[in-house]
Amino acid sequence: MNYLDAQKELKKTKKNFFLLVGEEQYLIESAVKQVIDSKLSEADRQDNVIKFDMEEATIDTALLEAETYPFFGDEKIVIIDRAYFLTAKQVKTNIEHNIEALINFTNHPVDFATVIIIVPYEKLDERKKITKLVKKQAMYIECATIKEWEIEKWVDQLIEKYGLTIEKQAKELLISETGAHLALIEKEIEKLSLYIGQDQRHITEAVARELVSHQGETSGLKLVDAVIAKDLNRAIQTFKDLLRLNEEPIALIALLASQLRTIYQVKTLIQKGYNQRQITQQLKLHPFVVKMAAERERRFSIEKLYACIDACANTDRLIKQGKYDKLLAFELLLYRLVK
Structure with missing residues (x-):
């Protein structure tokens, strides 16, 4: 069973x-x-x-x-x-x-x-x-990796276990921010339970947005989504939000490059005829990560992905060589990626 x-x-x-x-x-x-x-x-x-x-x-x-x-x-x-x-x-x-x-x-x-x-x-x-x-x-x-369609059922069971109820939007935000990692989901639900106390056992979207921790994986995807949308203002705002969470620009470059590299790998395998399950096995990634990459790969050409990854590497090198201020360098990187 x-x-x-x-x-x-x-x-x-x-x-x-x-x-x-x-x-x-x-x-x-x-x-x-x-x-x-x-x-x-x-x-x-x-x-x-x-x-x-x-x-x-x-x-x-x-x-x-x-x-x-x-x-x-x-x-x-x-x-x-x-x-x-x-x-x-x-x-x-x-x-x-x-x-x-x-x-x-x-x-x-x-x-x-x-x-x-x-x-x-x-x-x-x-x-x-x-x-x-x-x-x-x-x-x-x-004890196999839980399938995408089972994640919501898993969250519902944990919500019941902690004696809580949750708004639909709050549940979606929770799953999105944790990258569907089970241990993180329970940790965040436990934190929400302690925060709202015994009198109010309902988790609203506002409470979830305030308390659920931002994970690197999903933060990187937010930057990628801004690049896909060619929305420089949104990309820079996401960057500033991450800075307020004490994220370092060099770490964010590595995170962004990692997400782009995953999308590149997934796109390459899709072009070879692999399905998502086969890609998960080939790349040894969580199914949620593959799903997120597969949803985004069609918005990029192979050439664009390669250029974006190369731009991340160049920016990282320039910062480490002391040729650019790290904050300015990251904003310039976002400008190049959105172009």
């Missing part, structure tokens, strides 16, 4: 065997925390949560720990991380894993240990006997 569905199940399940698969580290950490919270008291966690990295320890060592009765308390949690042997992934390591031991444990688990197997990779190798067995016996939770 996917993580959004698993959240409800984790609150009531009596299972003590879990398989977490996917590359979204935030979801993995959230699922592990939920399991720990449901199984152990705060006092028992220090001695009864043990983690093993399968690139550094053997599966035998981890399972021996799971089969050893806890010295303190009645239950323990054993986390088996980077279980690459459930995938087709090739890992350079001297560790040899006794897969038969895992088969035996999976068929005959102990009732005093909860085992969480983490596979922080894109997919399992379901041709393997051990993979099929573990997936069948464990509560299987997909």
Whole structure:
């Protein structure tokens, strides 16, 4: 099941065997925390949560720990991380894993240990006997990067978790400013919850605009959008807004160049016939980043993008050589990009 569905199940399940698969580290950490919270008291966690990295320890060592009765308390949690042997992934390591031991444990688990197997990779190798067995016996939770259409559902769940309501425009601003990064979304919602207090639990657009932190990724996109619109006044105003947030011009040049480079890479791959999912995999970028770049690439020619990236590099060099004041240099850069 996917993580959004698993959240409800984790609150009531009596299972003590879990398989977490996917590359979204935030979801993995959230699922592990939920399991720990449901199984152990705060006092028992220090001695009864043990983690093993399968690139550094053997599966035998981890399972021996799971089969050893806890010295303190009645239950323990054993986390088996980077279980690459459930995938087709090739890992350079001297560790040899006794897969038969895992088969035996999976068929005959102990009732005093909860085992969480983490596979922080894109997919399992379901041709393997051990993979099929573990997936069948464990509560299987997909921790893949959340798809674009799921982001709003995720925000709604967090808003409900914190006992809040939110205006549509405020929600859109929250998603836009965080770049759809899950950890950032929760951090910002927690901050909003603390700010508005217990009496007023509704988040308006005005409150969100005042409090939600500007992320570099989205700030860079705002500058790119001003360039696309050929709106110099808007570009300079965005620049001044970022200066008020203590952003350094040299850092902003790097940020702007990074956004333009991403658009350039996405445009190049689109011209080769790649779809957004393939581009995400090829460039190893968040789907939201690829989506934002894909929405903008058609407004640029390859030549224009190359010229813009080159202008950023030249401006950076001139500032570092002391030939231009950094504020003036950045405004001149914006003028060149908008032309």
